[in-house]
Amino acid sequence: MSMRNMSAFAWGALVGVLGGLIGLGGAEFRLPILLSVFNYHTLQAIVINLIVSLVTVIFSFIFRNHVIGLENVAANWVAIVNILAGSLIGSYVGVHYATRINERALNRVIVVFLIFISFVLIGHNLIFSLGSLQLPSLLKISIAFAAGIVIGIFSSMLGVAGGELIIPTIILVFAVDIKLAGSLSLAISIPTIVMGLFKYKSQQRLKGVESEQKFIVSMASGSILGAFIGSNLLRYVSSSLLYLILGTILLLSALKLTKHKPAA
Secondary structure, eight states: OOHHHHHHHHHHHHHHHHHHHHTSOOHHHHHHHHHHTSOOOHHHHHHHHHHHHHHHHHHHHHHHHHHHOHHHHHHTHHHHHHHHHHHHHHHHHHHHHHTTSOHHHHHHHHHHHHHHHHHHHHTHHHHHHTOOOOOOHHHHHHHHHHHHHHHHHHHHHHTOOOHHHHHHHHHHHHOOOHHHHHHHHHHHHHHHHHHHHHHHHHTTOGGGGGGGHHHHHHHHHHHHHHHHHHHHHGGGSOHHHHHHHHHHHHHHHHHHHTTOOOOO
8 A cells, every 4th residue: 555545544534533533424624634644636636525425324324223223313204304315415416516616616615614614513502502493394395495405415426425404404494303314414414425425427427536545545544434433432522522623633634725825
């Protein structure tokens, strides 16, 4: 294994630990690394991130099954279907925007998104202390569908699973426990990511990363290991402190990206 692929494995494992600790794929942390550390073009980084995210999310879902149980996930099929219907549409649309705006503008979108997510993580306790919204069923369905579209757009545009947006939506709209919401989020993320990759493939964008197969396998392998380690470390870490630390890391990464010049 080359030094670059070893580095990809190590970074993948680190991001996997972070993602495993908060029940996410870690894509928001992986994207700045692909851009700043490995100097990929923005669209290349997004496609690679989407591929690694798919692998990580699938294994995260498997790792959580012994805690949450598939029967509990299936019992909340209404929440999954409502958000997923919107996210599949959004995912399809997101690829359209990502492949048509210039790289500098795409970088700006990424920075704004990462800053927003950092504040979501830092303000995690405040957001979830609000509890669920008491809404009529039809309004819940409408909000979930609209939120799904937004989540799907960002998923494909930025190569992320969108768990930081899906989880609060599920909790606030459907009054689901946060641990179960994490598993529902993963169930929604998997087909959303697949849709994004399908659209990128139809536009011949996957060819731009064909030469990076070994790099992708190395980073994905590291991410799987990290997700497993992170999920087992969760019981030893204070959730409040963890979200504050991760949000700060993401904010610093976003600020660093403001000075990042797209690869030539």
